[in-house]
Amino acid sequence: xxxxxxxxxxxxxxxxxxxxxxxxxxxxxxxxxxxxxxxxxxxxxxxxxxxxxxxxxxxxxxxxxxx
Amino acid sequence: xxxxxxxxxxxxxxxxxxxxxxxxxxxxxxxxxxxxxxxxxxxxxxxxxxxxxxxxxxxxxxxxxxxxxxxxxxxxxxxxxxxxxxxxxxxxxxxxxxxxxxxxxxxxxxxxxxxxxxxxxxxxxxxxxxxxxxxxxxxxxxxxxxxxxxxxxxxxxxxxxxxxxxxxxxxxxxxxxxxxxxxxxxxxxxxxxxxxxxxxxxxxxxxxxxxxxxxxxxxxxxxxxxxxxxxxxxxxxxxxxxxxxxxxxxxxxxxxxxxxxxxxxxxxxxxxxxxxxxxxxxxxxxxxxxxxxxxxxxxxxxxxxxxxxxxxxxxxxxxxxxxxxxxxxxxxxxxxxxxxxxxxxxxxxxxxxxxxxxxxxxxxxxxxxxxxx
Numbered sequence: 001x002x003x004x005x006x007x008x009x010x011x012x013x014x015x016x017x018x019x020x021x022x023x024x025x026x027x028x029x030x031x032x033x034x035x036x037x038x039x040x041x042x043x044x045x046x047x048x049x050x051x052x053x054x055x056x057x058x059x060x061x062x063x064x065x066x067x
Numbered sequence: 068x069x070x071x072x073x074x075x076x077x078x079x080x081x082x083x084x085x086x087x088x089x090x091x092x093x094x095x096x097x098x099x100x101x102x103x104x105x106x107x108x109x110x111x112x113x114x115x116x117x118x119x120x121x122x123x124x125x126x127x128x129x130x131x132x133x134x135x136x137x138x139x140x141x142x143x144x145x146x147x148x149x150x151x152x153x154x155x156x157x158x159x160x161x162x163x164x165x166x167x168x169x170x171x172x173x174x175x176x177x178x179x180x181x182x183x184x185x186x187x188x189x190x191x192x193x194x195x196x197x198x199x200x201x202x203x204x205x206x207x208x209x210x211x212x213x214x215x216x217x218x219x220x221x222x223x224x225x226x227x228x229x230x231x232x233x234x235x236x237x238x239x240x241x242x243x244x245x246x247x248x249x250x251x252x253x254x255x256x257x258x259x260x261x262x263x264x265x266x267x268x269x270x271x272x273x274x275x276x277x278x279x280x281x282x283x284x285x286x287x288x289x290x291x292x293x294x295x296x297x298x299x300x301x302x303x304x305x306x307x308x309x310x311x312x313x314x315x316x317x318x319x320x321x322x323x324x325x326x327x328x329x330x331x332x333x334x335x336x337x338x339x340x341x342x343x344x345x346x347x348x349x350x351x352x353x354x355x356x357x358x359x360x361x362x363x364x365x366x367x368x369x370x371x372x373x374x375x376x377x378x379x380x381x382x383x384x385x386x387x388x389x390x391x392x393x394x395x396x397x398x399x400x401x402x403x404x405x406x407x408x409x410x411x412x413x414x415x416x417x418x419x420x421x422x423x424x425x426x427x428x429x430x431x432x433x434x435x436x437x438x439x440x
Binding site for chain 2: 007008009012015016018019022023026027029032033035036039040043046047049050051052053054055056057058059060062064065067
């Protein structure tokens with residue numbers, strides 16, 4: 001899977017921004033519905049990515065025992 | 068041999084060859100005396116015991132610890148006769164011996180680097196909050212390394228981890244770690260952070276993390292460095308110079324990435340909060356509509372009542388104007404040619420007129436017409 005951690009990071013940020021938007025008073029209901037749908041979608045994606053992605057560990061071939 | 072004398076230079080070379088053959092390397096332990104550094108490049112000191120003294124020479128670059136007179140050290144050296152006929156040891160490495168000397172060397176170097184500002188808080192850079200690419204310097208065989216990788220993987224996913232495998236104890240460890248730091252700093256895809264990790268060990272095992280060039284290499288790294296070496300109680304100079312210090316390798320992993328369980332919990336909280344907010348907002352809008360609706364109904368009702376009253380009034384007036392009412396009261400309506408007669412002058416004797424009463428119509432002839440006076 002090619003999903004990068006930075007994607008999760010930006011999704012997390014986007015989700016937190018959505019929450020701040022929702023916390024203001026008198027939000028427009030039409031926009032709220034659209035944003036709520038976006039929020040649910042983001043939350044689902046983040047959860048799925050975090051639960052399924054593994055770390056890619058590479059031991060460098062370069063040797064450090066010689067100058 | 069007596070008949071063929073050697074030149075002095077050849078004699079020196081000859082003796083050195085013999086020395087090298089007999090003692091390619093000697094390890095000598097003793098006390099440091101007359102320690103000095105010339106031109107910031109060359110290090111001279113004597114190593115002595117109660118009855119003997121040997122001169123020692125090395126370069127500043129080879130000296131990785133702080134030395135002072137009276138310190139007990141072990142030198143790894145090659146014996147050599149100089150071109151000036153002086154015998155000395157060319158030192159490859161020098162290590163403090165015994166707890167007192169180790170501590171003294173540590174304190175001296177610490178004080179020196181502290182004066183240079185290498186441990187200052189202002190120098191420390193924040194680690195990235197969510198790194199994508201982590202450079203790790205450790206021995207892949209070390210227990211501390213396995214702990215670090217395990218905790219990292221338990222906590223977060225999708226990371227790129229580039230591991231530089233080096234020794235993490237012994238004479239060559241510090242130099243290897245320095246090379247690894249330089250290498251990671253030159254990768255085409257730079258890591259966001261470098262973690263130097265190693266599990267616990269004796270003071271001697273961890274002494275490579277008190278190495279001056281290593282401390283300077285950490286300070287010079289373009290990439291922020293996290294050092295997680297030994298146990299919580301072990302503080303090395305590498306810890307002090309690092310942008311952040313972790314108590315253990317596991318702690319290093321905890322510092323680098325958040326726990327995905329906490330992140331998932333947060334995501335779920337945000338999800339619930341969004342749900343609550345949209346419901347609240349929905350209710351607010353509904354109540355607003357109801358209030359508006361109620362207001363509208365009230366206004367309509369008021370307008371309706373006013374109109375009804377006006378209608379009633381009009382009806383009353385209309386009723387009073389009804390000619391039938393006048394007829395009931397005894398008045399009559401006179402018509403001539405289907406037109407209501409309002410002026411007597413419109414008829415003359417002999418005309419036929421129609422007189423409407425309440426209950427019927429009389430057809431009558433006009434006998435006489437006179438004007439009212």
